[in-house]
Amino acid sequence: xxxxxxxxxxxxxxxxxxxxxxxxxxxxxxxxxLTATHLLNIGDLSYDNIAGRLAHSGMALVDFTxxxxxxxxxxxxxxxxxxxxxxxxxxxxxxxxxxxxIGVGVFFYGAWALWPWITG
Amino acid sequence: xxxxxxxxxxxxxxxxxxxxxxxxxVPYEGSxxxxxxxxxVQEHFDxxxxxxxxxxxAVCGSCAMYIDGRYRLACQSNVNHLKxxxxxxxxxxxxxxxxxxxxxxxxFFAKYETIKPWLIRTSQNPEKELPQTPKERLKLDMPxxxxxxxxxxxxxxxxxxxxxxxxxxxxxxxxRFEVDSRDEARRERLPYFDNERGVYRCHTIANCSEAxxxxxxPTEGIQWLKRAAVRRRLFGRxx
Amino acid sequence: MIYHQLIVVGGGLAxxxxxxxxxxxxxxxxxxxxxxxxxxxxxxxxxxINAALANNPDGADDTPAKHAFDTVKxxxxxxxxxxxxxxxxxxxxxxxxxxxxxxxxxxxxxxxIAQRPFGGAGFPRTCxxxxxxxxxxxxxxxxxxxxxxxxxxxxxxxxxxxxxxxxCKGVVAYDMINGGFLEFRADAVVMATGGAGRTYINxxxxxxxxxxxxxxxxxxxxxxxDMEFIQFxxxxxFTTNILMTEGCRGEGGYLINDQGERFMSKYAPTVMELAxxxxxxxxxxxxxxxxxxxxxKQFVYLDLRxxxxxxxxxxxxxxxxxxxxxxxxxxxxxxxxIVPSQHYTMGGIDTDMQGATPLPGFYAAGECACVSVHGxxxxxxxxxxxxxxxxxxxGAAASAYVKGKEGGGAPAAAGADPAAARMAxxxxxxxxxxxxxxxxxxxxxxxxxxxxxxxxxxxxxxMQAGLxxxxxxxxxxxxVGLRHSGGVFNLDMMRTVxxxxxxxxxxxxxxxxxxxxxxxxxxxxxxxxTRDDKDWLKHTLAYAGDAGPRLxxxxxxxxxxxxxxxxx
Numbered sequence: 001x002x003x004x005x006x007x008x009x010x011x012x013x014x015x016x017x018x019x020x021x022x023x024x025x026x027x028x029x030x031x032x033x034l035t036a037t038h039l040l041n042i043g044d045l046s047y048d049n050i051a052g053r054l055a056h057s058g059m060a061l062v063d064f065t066x067x068x069x070x071x072x073x074x075x076x077x078x079x080x081x082x083x084x085x086x087x088x089x090x091x092x093x094x095x096x097x098x099x100x101x102i103g104v105g106v107f108f109y110g111a112w113a114l115w116p117w118i119t120g
Numbered sequence: 121x122x123x124x125x126x127x128x129x130x131x132x133x134x135x136x137x138x139x140x141x142x143x144x145x146v147p148y149e150g151s152x153x154x155x156x157x158x159x160x161v162q163e164h165f166d167x168x169x170x171x172x173x174x175x176x177x178a179v180c181g182s183c184a185m186y187i188d189g190r191y192r193l194a195c196q197s198n199v200n201h202l203k204x205x206x207x208x209x210x211x212x213x214x215x216x217x218x219x220x221x222x223x224x225x226x227x228f229f230a231k232y233e234t235i236k237p238w239l240i241r242t243s244q245n246p247e248k249e250l251p252q253t254p255k256e257r258l259k260l261d262m263p264x265x266x267x268x269x270x271x272x273x274x275x276x277x278x279x280x281x282x283x284x285x286x287x288x289x290x291x292x293x294x295x296r297f298e299v300d301s302r303d304e305a306r307r308e309r310l311p312y313f314d315n316e317r318g319v320y321r322c323h324t325i326a327n328c329s330e331a332x333x334x335x336x337x338p339t340e341g342i343q344w345l346k347r348a349a350v351r352r353r354l355f356g357r358x359x
Numbered sequence: 360m361i362y363h364q365l366i367v368v369g370g371g372l373a374x375x376x377x378x379x380x381x382x383x384x385x386x387x388x389x390x391x392x393x394x395x396x397x398x399x400x401x402x403x404x405x406x407x408i409n410a411a412l413a414n415n416p417d418g419a420d421d422t423p424a425k426h427a428f429d430t431v432k433x434x435x436x437x438x439x440x441x442x443x444x445x446x447x448x449x450x451x452x453x454x455x456x457x458x459x460x461x462x463x464x465x466x467x468x469x470x471x472i473a474q475r476p477f478g479g480a481g482f483p484r485t486c487x488x489x490x491x492x493x494x495x496x497x498x499x500x501x502x503x504x505x506x507x508x509x510x511x512x513x514x515x516x517x518x519x520x521x522x523x524x525x526x527c528k529g530v531v532a533y534d535m536i537n538g539g540f541l542e543f544r545a546d547a548v549v550m551a552t553g554g555a556g557r558t559y560i561n562x563x564x565x566x567x568x569x570x571x572x573x574x575x576x577x578x579x580x581x582x583x584x585d586m587e588f589i590q591f592x593x594x595x596x597f598t599t600n601i602l603m604t605e606g607c608r609g610e611g612g613y614l615i616n617d618q619g620e621r622f623m624s625k626y627a628p629t630v631m632e633l634a635x636x637x638x639x640x641x642x643x644x645x646x647x648x649x650x651x652x653x654x655x656k657q658f659v660y661l662d663l664r665x666x667x668x669x670x671x672x673x674x675x676x677x678x679x680x681x682x683x684x685x686x687x688x689x690x691x692x693x694x695x696x697i698v699p700s701q702h703y704t705m706g707g708i709d710t711d712m713q714g715a716t717p718l719p720g721f722y723a724a725g726e727c728a729c730v731s732v733h734g735x736x737x738x739x740x741x742x743x744x745x746x747x748x749x750x751x752x753x754g755a756a757a758s759a760y761v762k763g764k765e766g767g768g769a770p771a772a773a774g775a776d777p778a779a780a781r782m783a784x785x786x787x788x789x790x791x792x793x794x795x796x797x798x799x800x801x802x803x804x805x806x807x808x809x810x811x812x813x814x815x816x817x818x819x820x821x822m823q824a825g826l827x828x829x830x831x832x833x834x835x836x837x838x839v840g841l842r843h844s845g846g847v848f849n850l851d852m853m854r855t856v857x858x859x860x861x862x863x864x865x866x867x868x869x870x871x872x873x874x875x876x877x878x879x880x881x882x883x884x885x886x887x888x889t890r891d892d893k894d895w896l897k898h899t900l901a902y903a904g905d906a907g908p909r910l911x912x913x914x915x916x917x918x919x920x921x922x923x924x925x926x927x
Contacts, residue, residue, distance in 0.1 A: 009284060012316035017350055080323075083316065084281045134846065151598065163799040167842030167851035172394070175565040177601045177681060179494055180398040196684050218536055222848050229395065229513075238502040239461030248412075249458045251470025260463045264488075264495060268397050300461065 015076055022073040029066035036062075054117035067110045075103045121147045124199040126157055128169065129210040132219050142166070143206075148199070154209060155183055155194040158221070171221040181267030184274075184333065185221055186210040191271040191331035212274035228270050231286045235294040235312045240305035256301035263296035263341055265334050272328035272338050284317040288328035288338035291319060295341030298348060307352075314349035322346075360776050362769040363389040363510065364761045366545040368517045368530060368572060370396030372493075372743065373725025373750035374551030375500040375509075377714075380754030381549075382507045386761055388754075389510040391517055391532055391543065393567055397501045400553050400565035401746060404493025405604035405677060407475060407485035408747075409740035410450035414467060415474040418482035423447040425481055430741060431920045433479040433635050434734025435880035435890065437585070437898070439916035442712050442730045446741075449748045454486055457747065462499040464488045465674075475609045475674075477739045479635035479927070483609075485740040490604050490677040496743060515541065516853055517571065520548065520579040520721070521778045527579070527721035531782045533856075538847040540783045542776035546767040547720040547757045550576060550708060551750065554726035558865040559701035560806035563595050563602040572727040574860025576708045577867065581716050582900040582911070584729040586706035586864070587871035588881050590737055591815050593639040595700025596686045597658040603678055603697055605739040607661055608632040610674050614643065615660040615694060616651040622659075627927040634927045637736040637881045640699035644815045653696065660694035667691075699815055703742060705733045705881065706868070709900060714753025720760060724753035731898065734915075735880020786852060790844030798839045798855045801832050801862075808832070809865055813872050818885045822873045829869050830907055833862050867901035870908045875899065892922050 036059060053059055079099050083092070124146045131139040144161045146152065155176055162169045172182040176195040183194040187209050188202050199207060215223035272288040273279055279287045294313045297303045313319050319342050328338040367378045370392030381388040390396065411421040426447035431438050458464060458472060465473040465488050476483040488495040504511065514535040521529040521544070529544040555570025556562035577583050593614070594603040608614070614632050616622045626642040627634035634642070643659055652658055663671060663678075668691045671679055675690070682688050682695050707729035714722040725746040732745055761767060812825025836859050843851040877891035878884050896915050901908040 009315050009317035010311075012318070012320035013314060013349060013353055016320045016346065084278065084321075084323075132846070162850055168846070168849075170848035170850050173566050174394050174398045175400060175403045176599075177403060177565075178684065179403050179491075179677075180394070180400075180565065182394060182398050219846070219848050224536075225395070233505050236506075238506040239459075241459070245459045247455070249455055249464075249470075249472050252466050253470050254466050254468060257463065257466045261489075264463045264498070265491065267402075267494075268395070297461070300463075302461065 015080070019073060019076050019080070022069040022076070025065055025069035026073055029062045029069065032062050033066055051117055054114065060114065060118050063114055064111065067114070068107055071103050071106050071110070075099050121149060123147050124152055124157055125206045126154075126161065127206050127208045128158075128161065128221070129208075130169075130220055131217050133217065141208075152199045153195055154185070154187055154192075154197040154199065154207065157199065157207075158194060158209070170219050178333065179267060181269035184212055184269035184271045186213055186274075191275055191333065193269065193333045196333060212270055214280050215270070215274050223270075225270060228273055228287070228289065231290040232268065232293060235286065235290050236305070236309050237290075237293045237297065239297060239300065239303050240308050241302070242304045242306075250302045252301050259299045259301075260296060262336055263292050263299070265336055266292055266296070267334060269333060271331040271333055275327040275331035277325055277327065278321045278323060282317065282321055285321040286313065286318050288322075288342065291322070291345060292336070292338040292341045295345050298345060310349065310352060313345055314353070319345045319349060360542045360544055360770070361389075362544045363387050364546050364767065365389075365549065365757055366391060366529060366543050366547075367549045367551060367754075369399070369551035369553060369725070369727070370394070370501075370511065370513075371399035371401035371551060371553055371725060372497055372500055372746035373728075373753070374549065375504050376747050376750030377549045377551060377722075377724055377754030377757070378509050379500065379503055379507055380751045381758045382509050384755065384758035384762075386758045389512060389543075390504070391512045391515045391530065393514065393516045393535075395513050396504065396511060397498060399497060400568050401743070402494045402497040403565060403602065404496075404743050405490045405602060406477065406606035406609065407487035407492045407740045408454065408496065408743035409477070409480065409484050409738070410454040410486055410744065411447065411482070411484050412451055412454065412472060412474060412486065413482075414471045415483040418474060418484055421482040421484050423450060426450065426484060428920055429480050430732060430738055431734070432925060433736055433738040434732075435736055435925055436892070436896065436917075436920070436922040437588070437734030437879060437915055438732050439730065440919045441916050442732045444919065445712055446732050446744065446748045450744055453744070453747045453751065457496060457499055460499050460503050462488065463495050475606060476633055477609050478605055478630075478633045478639065479738045480740070485606070485609065487606060489673070490606050490675045493743060496747075512543075517552070517575060518856055519778065519782055520575045522579050522718065526719040529778075530575070531778045533849075533853065535848050535853075538845065538849070540779040540786075542779035544770055546761045546764055547722065549714065549753050549757050550721070550723040550727055551725045551753075552727045554704035554707075555861065555864045556701050556704065558806060558861050558868070559589070559809045560803075561595070561600050561698070561810050562701040563592055563600050564701070569857050569861050570704070570727070570864040571857055571860055572723070573708055573864050576716065576718075576721070576723065577863055577901075577903050578860075579718060579721075580903065581718050581721065582709045582902050583864070583867045584706050584709040584898050584900055585731055585734075585871070586704070586867040586901055587875055587899060588705035588733075588735045589701060589813065589868060590636055590703035590705060590881050591640040591699040592702035593636055593643055593699050594661050594697040595702070596682065597696035597698050599685050600698070600700040601681055601685050602700075602702070603661055603682070603695060604675070605636070607663055607675060607678060610670065611666055613662040613665070614639070615662050616646045617653050617655065617659075618651060622646050622651070630927045635736055635738060636702070637883070638927065640815055641883055643697075643699050647698070658696040658698045661697045662694040663690040664692065664694065701810070703737055705729065705731070705735065705737055706871070706899075710749075710753075712752065713756035714749055715756055720764075722753040722757045724749045728753075735882060786841070786856070787844070789839070789852075789855065790841040792838075792840030795840035796835050796838045798836070798858050801836055801839065802854075802858050805829065805832050805862060805865060809868070813869055816883055816885055817872055819873070822869065826866075826869045826873055826907075829862065829866050833866060833907070836862055863903065867908045870910060871899040871901055874910055896922065
């Protein structure tokens, strides 16, 4: 095996492992989110009710976790597809950084939308 | 006398002619394997046809080809069991070609060599055998049957897109040793498969298990390696 | 020109073991192989490898000496007894070594290597890995060769020995992947190219088991020893002759004729199906010849049904696969049609116990060599043992030769490769002839002739006719032309070059068989049905002559076991 190929592809466990961890997180938090939104509060679609639910600290935790997990899971998934087409060397770093910037940006955008409810 | 019609993919890099198919009709009595058919063609119609062969009993792994749209060993494929009027015989797809049905296996074996495909021992061997219970031995049953024919490697989409990916056969071999109770590689072999051109490039497509003419399951072995790698890196467990 | 101190031709068990040994001795060694070493015919061995480990509860009293006795008795006293004693004494060590290198043997509950009964053995001493022992051993050695960093030239087809100043100096070989001939220079050569089963049409052997190494040695003036002794395995699949291991019977399988009887009771009442291969093969052939083949046809049944699906899955999974894929019969529910099939060449290149041949710098090991430990009939499980024991010894002896040699090292003259150029020119000449004789028709006639005239039962008039046919074929093969020249992976050229060698090797078998007026082991003559120790307790040596082989004889090394009548 070419040594440069070895060096180029070190690591890989964390993205793989985190993809599984976030999958579980998305599954659990999405289930709670949907249950809380559509089953427990069905038929009562008032502003106060929704605001109250979003302000609840437990729900906030669930929503932030879901947001972080889903953003990571989605972008990491796209990145893995991208990597299958062999992005070598510096190009690959650029992609990694770009995905991190997009990810962090999307997370903060989501957080910005959720924040007013929590702070009241 | 029944006849078998073969469409054989031909390619000679030095001829300047592109890949094409030649048709040959081979008479036979009783049964005929594709390998026997190829020999008949080579002996009677076209001396320049080339293909790999050795044991003709499905144990050496020489004659893996793409026959009638499936990965098969030519020696194990009886024309009576193949459907359709014409039997299409092609080399293993997605592999560099030497000529006709012979593909270049050098990269395949280079990758096999990379994962240190041998039993690693650090402690002193006893005078007699290293004890191994039937239960421990049972874990080796699947991976030790690999004949290195290359069908899985040729069938793997991750190999197609990433030239550096080790591929199912090499990783199955790594699994064969990692799962062996006698192997004492603690960190020697780990870095060679626990990386992005190793186990994490496998997306559990399972083409390899579908393609394997020995009906082995490389995907299962690769999944085991992923779990073992995480256990070892995160929890420091050595085996 | 490519130079290594030692060249090993053949990447099967014997060749790889020799290379590993030489590498350990610090020798620059390279392996040349026609196929990737992992594809060698050693991998087709199934049943197991013998060693007196005494692991089996029924074999607790087993010793190497008893193993040696069984080997010598099985050989019909033609084996050299000192060689048999040394091989069986080395046996446990080489098994443990292979195990330490990772060979996945089957196990007993206490973790020791499992052993099964085999034909002609007084104790169950055949170590096995299911019914894929050869495959497991071969891959273990391939892996070890990679670990040791042994240089391998893969898909390189040896066509000629280079002999200069009375010593072997290398080989010329066809580079199958890149085309053209290469000149490999070395201070010593180990030949380990396997048997010549393909000289028979009804063989269990791989298509590359053509006796190529034997032919190269023979033409270089090295004698072939005991070539008339050809083993017929009792159980080859009826339609393809693919091997059904002796382990089938070791695990309790029956041989059944048309009347549904276990006919072995007539031929070997004590051990039944576990008689040695020569006796069992003759028994089956006798049943067939006397019309008791199944439905009067040319086969009998190997019945495994009573073993049950679980035991078959555990001990004989490969057999089940082969029977299903190649015969369309599932041994769990149906008996398997089998017929005796050519299986092993007891004879081969004349070597001593260290693998050395009469030609300095030239060694041989494995099936292509004849030490002799198998004599007139090899016991099942002894061939894998021979490859490893004598592969190791040949590697060590060749290394010692290389180290002790004066004036070794790479030849100074760079540039032209005279031997390779001569080989290329002779192939050009073949190609220039146009079609001429049809090499494949000659090959077909040869394989049928060997089966018909030098098969399980032999007789003067038939063998004389067969020898005449073979001599005629030898004349015809000289007029063969090539259909395809040059290029890469030229099967037409390889198979034509190989054919001439096969005929030479087959002629050595034919001439030796005709001359030996007795019955011994696998050499069963209807006109001389008994063993003749007074005149024939000796090895045949066949030298290449202008008009076929010239025969000489050498006495057998006795000393420990007094020859006695062979009964089972």
